Amino acid sequence: MAGPPPIRNQIRRLRFDHGEMTQQALADAIGMTRQTIVAIEQGKYSPSLEAAFRISRVFGVGLEDVFQWSE
Amino acid sequence: MKNTLDNVSVIFYTMANICDTKSEIPVMSIRERSAWISLLLTSAIWGAYFWKIWPDLIDDGALAASTTGVFVSAVVVLVIVQIVLAILLAIAAAVLRRRSEEPPMDERDQLIDLKAIRVAFYAMSALLIAVSGLWIFGMSPLVMANGILASMVIAEILRAASVVLSYRLGA
Numbered sequence: 001m002a003g004p005p006p007i008r009n010q011i012r013r014l015r016f017d018h019g020e021m022t023q024q025a026l027a028d029a030i031g032m033t034r035q036t037i038v039a040i041e042q043g044k045y046s047p048s049l050e051a052a053f054r055i056s057r058v059f060g061v062g063l064e065d066v067f068q069w070s071e
Numbered sequence: 072m073k074n075t076l077d078n079v080s081v082i083f084y085t086m087a088n089i090c091d092t093k094s095e096i097p098v099m100s101i102r103e104r105s106a107w108i109s110l111l112l113t114s115a116i117w118g119a120y121f122w123k124i125w126p127d128l129i130d131d132g133a134l135a136a137s138t139t140g141v142f143v144s145a146v147v148v149l150v151i152v153q154i155v156l157a158i159l160l161a162i163a164a165a166v167l168r169r170r171s172e173e174p175p176m177d178e179r180d181q182l183i184d185l186k187a188i189r190v191a192f193y194a195m196s197a198l199l200i201a202v203s204g205l206w207i208f209g210m211s212p213l214v215m216a217n218g219i220l221a222s223m224v225i226a227e228i229l230r231a232a233s234v235v236l237s238y239r240l241g242a
Contacts (some may be wrong), residue, residue, distance in 0.1 A: 029089075031177065032177040032178075032179070033177055033179075033180065034099055034180040035100045035103075035179075035238070036177050036178075036180075038241070039179060039241040042241060044240065044241030045179055045241060047178070050179050051178060
């Protein structure tokens with residue numbers, strides 16, 4: 001089984017910076033389940049490009065401020 | 072001053088991470104619960120059936136002589152039981168969903184479902200080919216019918232297990 005892709009994310013930090021936004025609030029904002037947010041945050045699931053853009057727009061930052069490719 | 076603020080920010084951030092136990096132990100979604108129930112229900116109902124009929128399946132003649140009627144009625148009853156239970160579970164899930172306002176399937180749920188269906192499809196295809204091979208050994212239609220039934224049951228168990236595993240692994 002292939003391992004998870006080398007993609008890091010700053011969602012936990014961004015949620016903290018946005019008044020300790022809950023995972024549920026973020027999930028509601030982008031139309032996903034909290035379980036999916038948990039999986040994304042823990043790097044176990046890579047979201048689609050559309051979902052990635054939605055997340056970055058919620059925080060008002062660019063895509064690469066949320067997700068980074070780490071070699 | 073700025074350094075002090077940065078340090079305070081880091082301390083708060085670390086504390087928030089430690090206290091955020093919810094992110095470490097995600098609540099089981101309704102879809103995962105449904106998959107668990109389907110897995111347990113299918114395993115229990117059809118496991119009991121095949122456990123009961125297995126000795127006769129090995130002895131083809133005994134099966135044909137004694138269980139043709141039992142087989143048909145058992146399958147009909149078990150299918151009805153499973154359908155009724157599935158309907159009750161669907162209603163319960165709908166009520167729970169309304170209460171918890173769980174959103175409809177998102178992209179990860181759909182992906183997990185598609186992967187599970189692919190697993191079930193390959194398993195059922197392989198098993199059906201194997202069962203059709205029983206014809207060469209002169210097995211009765213009743214044994215083959217049970218083989219087809221077992222293929223479908225195993226495929227459903229694998230589908231539900233795949234869904235559960237995907238949710239557990241977080242993929």
